[in-house]
Amino acid sequence: MKKFLAFTMAAALTLSLAACGSSGGSSGSGSNADNSSSGGSTSGTAFKLGGTGPLTGDASIYGLAAQRGAQIAVEEINAEGGAIQFELKYEDDVNDPEKAVNAYNALKEWGMQISLGSVTTQPGIATSSYNFADSIFALTPSASSPDVISGKDNVYQMCFSDPNQGTASAKYISEQKLGEKVFIIWKSDDNYSTGIKDKFVAEAETLGLNVVSNATFTTDSKNDFTVQLTQAKQAGADLLFLPIYYDAASLILTQANAMGYEPKFFGVDGMDGILTQANFDTSLAEGVMLLTPFNADDEDEATQHFVKAYQDKYGETPIQFAADAYDCVYAYKQALETAGCTPDMSASELNEKLKATFPTITFTGLTGDGAGITWDATGAVSKSPKGMVIKDGAYVGMD
Missing domain, CATH: 3.40.50.2300 (Response regulator)
Known part of the structure; x- marks a missing residue:
């Protein structure tokens, strides 16, 4: 379901694309100050995709992983040159609900049309209320509490609850x-x-x-x-x-x-x-x-492609938060294509299209057990976790 180009092609575009949509940060390896990023498309021809996460502080492993996983997906999709292009921007919420709301408002001012919600649960509960009130569709990679989606028909989860x-x-x-x-x-x-x-x-x-x-x-x-x-x-x-x-x-x-x-x-x-x-x-x-939901040691082609791309770009092995965010971007691509969406649509127009579309699609991604990922109209995801054990410093399947 996904088209994978060689990562070297995507990487070759990175330097020329990274400035778009940036507010002073730069996407790259190893910096906790990496609080904004771009997929490389010019505003007006791309969907403006925003998210908040802890890019600094105690939970920054999660936020940086999600940001970087999403970044790789955006670069791959934009390199394909198809009708669906993304401009990505993450704001640092330091795993704090109040700061997450401020970060959300900054993204809204930037012109966010669709959202990756928040990475962690407490900020996710806070920002999801604003997604609902503002009619901006959200698909969070990892904010897993039912309270994130409860009563909000335009807030969805990629992670199992x-x-x-x-x-x-x-x-x-x-x-x-x-x-x-x-x-x-x-x-x-x-x-x-x-x-x-x-x-x-x-x-x-x-x-x-x-x-x-x-x-x-x-x-x-x-x-x-x-x-x-x-x-x-x-x-x-x-x-x-x-x-x-x-x-x-x-x-x-x-x-x-x-x-x-x-x-x-x-x-x-x-x-x-x-x-x-x-x-x-x-x-x-x-x-x-x-x-x-994810094991970086899986031998399937899609997983190994992603792991190599992530290691080449960031110098470390991706965790499941990165894989979930990568899946979010590709799921958005599938839903936007299915719904016939274009980047000149308003956030509220896209919101209505995506609410109608997400419950109808089956998405095959890196996470889950390979049976396909689906959603119901409440935003809850259906996929199965994998049992893992740490052996010799790596995750190994227990099944």
């Missing part, structure tokens, strides 16, 4: 008999974490999975997990379920090791990025299991 992750994790742990006593460490002031945890607990009860207890933390207490780990160890837990982001998870692994506590660890898509966490001993992640 938090409840689905919780349910799928409980089923996987139960079916694979990964732990006899499960302990959950979750973040109580985060919709992402609480949504996954709640569904996990409900499904575990249905399946007879033994959840011995759980412990919480907050943004203000995410540096010391001694109490939670001691509780888990005293409860005899042989598996810790971590529905949290990689930064806190890396500290949990480090502190458990210092205590001499060696349970199994099972995470969800927020765990992706732990292997590139600064100052983290990645050997401690050996054997960590997680559910994710």
